[in-house]
Amino acid sequence: MAPSxxxxxxxxxxxxxxxxxxxxxxxxxPLRRRSARLGERAIIGVLFLxxxxxxxTTVAIVGVLANETIxxxxxxxxxxxxxxxxxxxxxxxxxxxxxxxxxxxVTGTAHVTVIGLLVAIPLGLGAATYLSEYxxxxxxxxxxxxxxxxxxxxxxxxxxxxxxxxxxxLREVLGTDVVxxxxxxxxxxxxxxxxxxxxxxxxxxxxxAVPQSLREAGYGLGASRSRVARSVVFPSALSGIVAxxxxxxxRAVGETMIVxxxxxxxxxxTWDVFSQNQTMTGYIAQSVGGEAAxxxxxxxxxxxxxxxxxxxxxxxxxxxxxxVGRYRQAY
Amino acid sequence: xxxxxxxxxxxxxxxxxxxxRRALREAAIRYALLAATSTGIVVLGILLYRVFSDGLTxxxxxxxxxxxxxxxxDSAGVSPGLTGTLSLMLIVxxxxxxxxxxxxxxLEEFAPKxxxxxxxxxxxxxxxxxxxxxxxxxxxxxxxxxxxxxxSLLAGxxxxxxxILPVIIVTSREAIKAVPNELREGGLGLGATRWQxxxxxxxxxxxxxxxxxxxxxLSRAIGEAAPILVVGATSARFRNNSPLDLFDQFSALxxxxxxxxxxxxxxxxxxxASAIIVLLGALLLMNGIAIYFRNRASRGxx
Numbered sequence: 001m002a003p004s005x006x007x008x009x010x011x012x013x014x015x016x017x018x019x020x021x022x023x024x025x026x027x028x029x030p031l032r033r034r035s036a037r038l039g040e041r042a043i044i045g046v047l048f049l050x051x052x053x054x055x056x057t058t059v060a061i062v063g064v065l066a067n068e069t070i071x072x073x074x075x076x077x078x079x080x081x082x083x084x085x086x087x088x089x090x091x092x093x094x095x096x097x098x099x100x101x102x103x104x105x106v107t108g109t110a111h112v113t114v115i116g117l118l119v120a121i122p123l124g125l126g127a128a129t130y131l132s133e134y135x136x137x138x139x140x141x142x143x144x145x146x147x148x149x150x151x152x153x154x155x156x157x158x159x160x161x162x163x164x165x166x167x168x169x170l171r172e173v174l175g176t177d178v179v180x181x182x183x184x185x186x187x188x189x190x191x192x193x194x195x196x197x198x199x200x201x202x203x204x205x206x207x208x209a210v211p212q213s214l215r216e217a218g219y220g221l222g223a224s225r226s227r228v229a230r231s232v233v234f235p236s237a238l239s240g241i242v243a244x245x246x247x248x249x250x251r252a253v254g255e256t257m258i259v260x261x262x263x264x265x266x267x268x269x270t271w272d273v274f275s276q277n278q279t280m281t282g283y284i285a286q287s288v289g290g291e292a293a294x295x296x297x298x299x300x301x302x303x304x305x306x307x308x309x310x311x312x313x314x315x316x317x318x319x320x321x322x323x324v325g326r327y328r329q330a331y
Numbered sequence: 332x333x334x335x336x337x338x339x340x341x342x343x344x345x346x347x348x349x350x351x352r353r354a355l356r357e358a359a360i361r362y363a364l365l366a367a368t369s370t371g372i373v374v375l376g377i378l379l380y381r382v383f384s385d386g387l388t389x390x391x392x393x394x395x396x397x398x399x400x401x402x403x404x405d406s407a408g409v410s411p412g413l414t415g416t417l418s419l420m421l422i423v424x425x426x427x428x429x430x431x432x433x434x435x436x437x438l439e440e441f442a443p444k445x446x447x448x449x450x451x452x453x454x455x456x457x458x459x460x461x462x463x464x465x466x467x468x469x470x471x472x473x474x475x476x477x478x479x480x481x482x483s484l485l486a487g488x489x490x491x492x493x494x495i496l497p498v499i500i501v502t503s504r505e506a507i508k509a510v511p512n513e514l515r516e517g518g519l520g521l522g523a524t525r526w527q528x529x530x531x532x533x534x535x536x537x538x539x540x541x542x543x544x545x546x547x548x549l550s551r552a553i554g555e556a557a558p559i560l561v562v563g564a565t566s567a568r569f570r571n572n573s574p575l576d577l578f579d580q581f582s583a584l585x586x587x588x589x590x591x592x593x594x595x596x597x598x599x600x601x602x603x604a605s606a607i608i609v610l611l612g613a614l615l616l617m618n619g620i621a622i623y624f625r626n627r628a629s630r631g632x633x
Contacts, residue, residue: 040526044441050433051442051451054500057493058454061465064472126367134361135368143368150375152614154554156585157607160592161378164385164600196371224353226360247460254462256557257585261592281464281557288471288561306468310461317460 065310068303075297076100081304087267087283089301100301102308104267108277111184112191112259113252115273119192120248124199125241131200132207133229151197159261162190167262170274178274182264185273190258195248202247202324206240207233243323250316253280254309260285280305382611386604394605399566399587404598409606411566412587415484416553416613418575419583422488423495423552428545430492431499435541438500439507440529459497466494467561475563482563484581490558495548502544506537539624546621550614556585566590584610 073081084101092098127147131140167186171179179185210233218228234241264276265286278286284302389404397408434455442448470490474480510533518528564586584606591603 037524040524043526044437047433047437047441050430051437051500053430053434053493054455054458054496055451057458057469057496060473061461061469064469064477065465067477068472123367123370126364127371130361130364130368134364143372146372146375147368150371152550152554152618153375153378154556154585154610154614156554156556156588156592157378157382157610160588160600160603160607161381163592164603165377165381193371193374200368200371224357226357250460251462254464256462256464257589260557261589281462284464284468285557285560288467288563303468303472306465310465313460313462313465314457317457320460321456 061310065303065307068300069307072297072300072304076304085269087278089298092297098297100297102280102305104269105278105280105283105305106308107269108184108259108263108267108282109253109279111273111277112188112255112263112279113249115185115188116191116195116252116255117245117249119189120195120199120252121245123192124196124244124248125203127196127200128204128207128241128244129229129233132204133225133233147197147200150193151201153194155194155255155257156261158190158194159258162186162258162262166190174274180264180274180276182262182266182276183274184259184263184277184279187259187262187279188273190262191252191255194255194258195251198251199244199248202244203237203241206237206244209240210236239323239326243320246316246320246323250313250320253316254313256281256285280309284309382604382607385601386606386608388601388605390605390608394602395609399590401594401599404602407599407602409584409587409609411582412584412606413609415564415582415586416584416610418484418581419488419491419559420549420553421575422484422577423491424545424549426489426492427495427499427548427552431496431545431548432503432541434496434500435503435507436529436534439504440533441525455497455500459501462557463494463555464557464561466490467558469493470558470562481578482565482580483578484575485577487559487562487564487581487583488577490562491552491555494555494558495552498548498551499545502547503537503541506540506544507533509540510536539627543621543625546617546624550617550621553583553617554585554610554614556583556589559583560586560589584613 081100081102083103084099085103086099086101087104088097088099090098127143131143135143163182163186166189167179167181167183170183170186171181214232214236215228218232223231259279259282263279263282265278265282266276267278267283268275270277283305287298287302389407393406394408395413396410397406398410399412400407434451438448438452442451467490470486474486474489475482480486514532514536515528518532519525523531559581564581564583566582566587588603588606588610591599591606594600594603
């Protein structure tokens with residue numbers, strides 16, 4: 001195609017000035033034109049590589065976790081890791097007291113997650129209902145940005161708050177013999193506060209997506225505003241609300257700085273939420289800063305715990321996005 | 332409006348009470364929901380009160396330029412954290428903006444609808460949900476462990492770049508999506524190539540939105556403590572006082588906060604509060620800039 005264009009130009013008897021005026025000269029050079037397309041393809045190739053960075057990141061995360069975790073499980077039986085209830089990763093296997101029962105850390109995480117969700121689900125859903133069904137645009141415009149500020153507070157700051165304000169307050173109210181300075185309750189409470197914006201904004205999205213006609217049908221039947229919220233909007237937005245809760249759960253499991261600062265460093269399997277404990281994330285954060293030398297069991301154990309954390313949060317996120325997909329499909 | 336003779340007596344009675352009770356119940360529910368919405372805000376208020384009532388005591392210029400200390404609160408400061416956070420910001424901005432915007436442009440403008448594209452998209456949304464501490468393990472295992480660049484500024488910076496890339500890609504894509512298609516058709520119709528259209532027409536329109544997203548991502552990066560803690564940030568000073576020595580050990584404000592908070596001496600808790608004020612000030616500044624660009628963007632589109 002390109003050669004025929006040049007041929008046409010060369011055979012034309014028009015004066016040179018005319019040719020220059022009708023078409024820009026450089027583009028008539030077929031070689032140039034091809035190289036321009038090549039350059040374009042190169043640019044798109046570079047952009048593709050930018051996108052591919054994300055895939056490489058995932059591969060790297062899985063690779064690094066597997067790289068340390070597989071040798072770990074060649075020496076520590078899976079049954080010990082998942083069934084033992086004591087976490088003492090010091091020294092080498094066979095040492096007095098050396099035990100690697102991740103259950104102790106998992107229950108610590110469970111404490112914080114359950115307490116956090118007990119705080120965040122009612123408050124977050126309440127906020128979502130208020131913002132979506134009750135608030136005037138002006139009130140909404142004021143409250144939503146403030147909730148966004150809460151979402152933007154670094155978690156290390158929330159951890160400071162849990163340890164220096166919430167925990168001493170609990171000790172004053174309930175007694176210092178009942179509540180340890182480091183405890184899973186104050187960590188869980190503050191994680192709950194951290195999760196309020198997540199629950200509120202995801203479920204509010206789902207509620208706002210419910211068509212107005214459904215609400216009007218409810219009002220037309222004489223239902224009150226709260227009745228419409230409860231019996232029309234909630235059921236219609238249910239998959240989005242479930243997604244919000246699961247997403248919040250995943251964030252609670254993965255939250256690190258709040259629990260590293262306030263839950264403590266003594267993992268144990270207990271029902272006592274006022275005693276010192278440790279979560280999976282807290283173990284990772286606290287041990288790396290310490291003397292976990294590369295190749296030691298303390299070091300590889302970090303990656304084993306990290307791998308478990310990665311799998312847990314990934315599973316929760318996949319479930320959540322399946323639910324989000326459902327309400328997006330419905331409306 | 333049913334015939335009164337057929338209404339059971341208990342229902343008749345209720346129908347007199349109902350409007351008032353119903354209004355009361357409705358008001359109670361409304362205020363309960365408002366209270367739920369306000370709880371987070373009230374906690375935020377208590378948090379800020381606590382930070383400012385504690386943190387102003389030792390907050391002065393000396394605090395910004397002094398080294399951390401575990402002995403003397405008067406001469407203690409956060410200078411390694413402050414310079415470390417600024418260095419990290421520069422590295423993260425230089426690394427994450429081009430890659431994030433490039434990836435967003437690819438996915439919105441050029442990517443064919445095929446399996447590879449779907450894989451990249453699923454991947455990005457899943458990466459956004461990976462806990463930040465796991466990114467720290469990635470940094471510790473890959474950069475510090477396998478690539479052996481040490482517990483360095485570079486290792487911490489690249490870890491944070493990877494951490495915020497999903498955020499930047501998602502917000503940049505939103506900004507590109509908001510550019511009207513007529514603009515692209517106009518460009519292509521005038522004979523511009525796909526890249527020329529993207530570069531000269533789409534990009535300038537989407538840029539304010541992209542900058543907003545990028546700054547928000549960056550402010551998330553500088554607030555993060557977990558990943559860089561795991562990579563090996565310390566509260567210690569750069570070896571040779573050079574803020575961009577990529578292979579030197581590094582610090583950041585959140586790390587200073589973490590270490591001061593753990594100090595059992597309440598005086599040092601006050602220093603943690605001072606460091607928090609510095610960090611929140613930096614975040615406020617960045618968010619202000621982001622909002623400025625967002626407003627400019629919405630004015631431009633209106």
